[in-house]
Amino acid sequence: MTGPDEPAALHATDLGFRYRARGEWALRDCGFTLPRGRITALVGRNGAGKSTLLHLAGGLLRPAHGEIRVLDIPPDTAAARTRVALLTQDKPLYPRFTVADTLLMGRKLNASWDGSVAERVVREGGIALTARVGELSPGRRTRVALALALGKRPDLLLLDEPLADLDPVVRGEIMATLMAEAAEREVSIVLSSHVLPDLEQTCDWVMLLRAGRVELSEDTDTLREGHALLTGHVDEEPSLRGHTVVHRRTHGRQLTALVRPRGPVGGDWHVERPGLEEILLGHLRDGPGAAKEAVA
Numbered sequence: 530m531t532g533p534d535e536p537a538a539l540h541a542t543d544l545g546f547r548y549r550a551r552g553e554w555a556l557r558d559c560g561f562t563l564p565r566g567r568i569t570a571l572v573g574r575n576g577a578g579k580s581t582l583l584h585l586a587g588g589l590l591r592p593a594h595g596e597i598r599v600l601d602i603p604p605d606t607a608a609a610r611t612r613v614a615l616l617t618q619d620k621p622l623y624p625r626f627t628v629a630d631t632l633l634m635g636r637k638l639n640a641s642w643d644g645s646v647a648e649r650v651v652r653e654g655g656i657a658l659t660a661r662v663g664e665l666s667p668g669r670r671t672r673v674a675l676a677l678a679l680g681k682r683p684d685l686l687l688l689d690e691p692l693a694d695l696d697p698v699v700r701g702e703i704m705a706t707l708m709a710e711a712a713e714r715e716v717s718i719v720l721s722s723h724v725l726p727d728l729e730q731t732c733d734w735v736m737l738l739r740a741g742r743v744e745l746s747e748d749t750d751t752l753r754e755g756h757a758l759l760t761g762h763v764d765e766e767p768s769l770r771g772h773t774v775v776h777r778r779t780h781g782r783q784l785t786a787l788v789r790p791r792g793p794v795g796g797d798w799h800v801e802r803p804g805l806e807e808i809l810l811g812h813l814r815d816g817p818g819a820a821k822e823a824v825a
């Protein structure tokens with residue numbers, strides 16, 4: 530976790546939201562700080578609350594409870610609208626506009642517009658400025674929407690599943706563009722994604738939501754160092770008492786356990802350092818909050 534005085538990209542206190550006054554809570558009791566200058570992966574099962582959180586951060590929704598701040602200011606202010614760009618899943622673009630028209634609209638709507646950045650992002654995807662947006666493939670439309678968001682020169686970029694409809698090559702290209710932008714301008718990026726393998730090389734902070742609550746919010750190195758993948762005979766299992774077993778599976782008499790050790794682990798285990806994907810999958814399958822999810 531970051532300290533309370535460190536500048537935050539996103540900061541929430543006791544945040545709650547429900548879509549209808551009497552409906553289920555989509556987010557509840559969320560308190561977290563995402564540090565600035567990082568690429569944060571927002572992960573969680575379907576319906577965990579990722580889009581809701583990004584919409585709250587983008588000022589499209591208002592909290593029913595608690596508070597969320599972006600770059601230490603409220604999201605529904607003019608200052609936040611200038612400094613924060615949100616790319617939603619539906620990527621609202623005008624299908625009859627050409628790509629050039631779309632970028633011109635970006636210039637007219639944003640005082641801080643940088644056409645060279647937007648054009649570079651479009652050009653890198655081999656997209657003609659004369660192409661009509663409605664005739665582009667979904668992946669190319671995503672790139673145009675991203676160009677519009679980056680051309681705004683935001684300090685915080687919120688991306689709701691930007692990789693969902695892209696092939697692996699384009700996903701890699703988009704992630705490279707985002708990383709370059711983050712490194713060059715220290716843009717803070719928060720992106721929700723189900724494509725775990727793509728997050729390993731790019732994200733340096735992870736927040737995992739489960740049934741509307743924050744289960745993890747950590748630096749990825751700390752997360753890797755804090756987990757161990759143990760393989761051994763099932764009879765060794767009692768030695769795991771007192772440690773957090775995030776996920777376990779057996780194959781015959783062999784037990785493999787993803788563990789968050791609380792001190793030295795006894796027993797006769799083969800110990801490996803798991804990758805980020807393995808850690809996140811373990812938590813998503815049945816991390817500590819899984820029982821709560823089952824009844825949510």
Ligand SMILES: Nc1ncnc2c1ncn2[C@@H]1O[C@H](COP(=O)(O)OP(=O)(O)OP(=O)(O)O)[C@@H](O)[C@H]1O
Binds near residue numbers: 576
């Ligand atoms: N417009 C809406 N009206 C009512 N309930 C909604 C609406 N949008 C989302 N929800 C509910 O809020 C909860 C959180 O949904 P949300 O879309 O934020 O999850 P998510 O993690 O983004 O899911 P996914 O990975 O499927 O996109 C879910 O229970 C969902 O059914």
